[in-house]
Amino acid sequence: MRVAVLGGDGFVGWPTTLHLSNLGHEVAVVDNLSRRWIDTELGVQSLTPMDSIQERQRIWKEVTGRSLLFEHIDVADEYPRFKDWLATWRPEAVIHFAEQRAAPYSMKSDRHKTYTVNNNVNATHNLLNALVATETDAHVVHLGTMGVYGYSTAGASIPEGYLTVDVSLDDGGKTSREILYPTDAGSIYHMTKCLDQVLFQFYAKNDGVRITDLHQGIVWGTHTDQTRRHEQLINRFDYDGDYGTVLNRFLIQAALHHPLTVHGTGGQSRAFIHIQDSVRCIAIALANPPKRGERTKIFNQMTEVHRVRDLAKLVSGLTGADIVYLPNPRKEAAENELSVKNEQFVALGLDPIKLQTGLLTELVDVAGKYIHRVDRSRIPSTSAWTREIAAKLVTEIEANGAPGGTD
């Protein structure tokens, strides 16, 4: 199948590209390389030494004999170029990662908020719009997040995208109606994913676009079977306060003999998935498109739920690292319950990789191997959700030293 991977140079995009190419698909990466530009802006780099996309293409060809196409297009900002490319290459499926994906980055300043909203909404809309305009009947697989629900779902498992509700009728009766599960975003980034699902609802209904929206949990790990095939195919590994996800950050802190920094009480429950499962889920979704005219398929792409403090304890147990509790830069509930349904992927054959399966040790090894590349000053999470929280963070940092950044 001809598959376009928008954002195929990113953290999940790259291993997805390799996974699909290895399965025999003809894969084109469409990327504006914005993630590399953001590294430059923030003055950070991947823990792992990551090659250029062109070098990655060359190595993949050398190792497997398979070609990867690369198109340098900004889908959000270059609609005409993207449309022309689409009309020429005519993919049968499009995997859509072309969005700014870090909640802290989206909250850094008003400039970052504007960028995230403008980039994410226009990327998604330009894709749908161009598919319809060029009459390209491609299945769209989008990477969303379970964070659209704001984790405020105590006692009720998050279903896979839809909710049946009773509506009271004027005559005193009731009617049953299926709605998109109500969203309640906790950051600008998460909000853009709520906007995406409204765009999907419209284009599925009005134009019959076939869409699968994957509500992904927090991804951990860095290697997949395909990125392991050559050192220069290695995936990126973010440890900084904006792009690093919680488990990967704990492992880096442990490798640095630094205390694990928990924000708030650590009572936040989050859904997790290993990167190998993430790329497998995408391949499964690709193989099971909705029918034309059907509503958007929504899968919860996660395998287990943990509280942040329990993860800290797990890593502490594994590595001997201490745990410190710091002020939370986010505006969120200190403690929340979370329970998530993921029956669809399990029914389609996903056999989850759990935290207990030993891959944590592999991550500890990655952290140890490249630890000389870490800039400790980039570890603290300093992007605050409001001005009031920012002021509090500054006070705490002045009192205690930079949180997490230095010993």
Add this chain to the structure above:
Amino acid sequence: MRVAVLGGDGFVGWPTTLHLSNLGHEVAVVDNLSRRWIDTELGVQSLTPMDSIQERQRIWKEVTGRSLLFEHIDVADEYPRFKDWLATWRPEAVIHFAEQRAAPYSMKSDRHKTYTVNNNVNATHNLLNALVATETDAHVVHLGTMGVYGYSTAGASIPEGYLTVDVSLDDGGKTSREILYPTDAGSIYHMTKCLDQVLFQFYAKNDGVRITDLHQGIVWGTHTDQTRRHEQLINRFDYDGDYGTVLNRFLIQAALHHPLTVHGTGGQSRAFIHIQDSVRCIAIALANPPKRGERTKIFNQMTEVHRVRDLAKLVSGLTGADIVYLPNPRKEAAENELSVKNEQFVALGLDPIKLQTGLLTELVDVAGKYIHRVDRSRIPSTSAWTREIAAKLVTEIEANGAPGGTD
């Protein structure tokens, strides 16, 4: 009060500006004059001869002694300039009309879809973002539409923005939860208003921005007490297939001794409001802001519901015009029920102007007075919702002559 009216040069924006200025508020119009550019693009003009915004300022000053400020800023595209202006002028309230407001225009082509999404989302987001960044505690009053619900609400009156639903708990129990009334947009334009309400939900929660979202029905009429005060203060009157609203279009057709063109069966039920009531509602909303930290206030801004074919019969009875039924360029239910709650505005003192109150005759007079300015070829609605509908429209036009455009 210092009130900024974004989009204050438009069809509802202009009479709102005058109404608020007349009430004693200090009013600044912020507008990129895009509506005038779109007239140029489409090759249409307002039925009424409309002066430049600068001339309008001069006349209002002459007639009332009151000043209107005018700032030529594109809120969607010039964030830094808008932010600077906001920080300097520091409005206490912002009325937000700065969105592309015609569903047919939003569906004309992929270029128009991209424009509408990009313009509307960025205008709303830039406003909210800039208010927070500049610490401007202004009440935002936004013009939304009841069309966000897609008119698929048979048997249940549309409440004012929220719905209480039962969510089943994992332990077998139930919990009650208040959610934004679920949306189901029928056009790209309507979809952008669904996106807006997600933006409002986030900024009200995260930053305590005080927001009132007015879910307005279709506006009819053209004059208000203030636009009547001088011929050069006259409001615009759109009759073309993209921007003309149904009742105003029927009146123009009648004045031209042309059959009234009903799309589909005319069984579409729609909510209506007279422009005088529209500006009164905005003043009422302005005087009743939500408290800081409160959820977005949502009012249904409409006064009555009619089926399109009943409006055609009303105008036919008044003018003797015939009625013809043409293919519907929209993808929508042929017939729908609609019932809407508007208790909040009524409780706050709105005394609705109904269609029966004689103002229709005034509109017939407006149509008659300026009928020499009408370009009949611009009357047909030709913006189709899908390629299939467009093809059908072309076939019908070839068979029967241009629908509505020529006798």
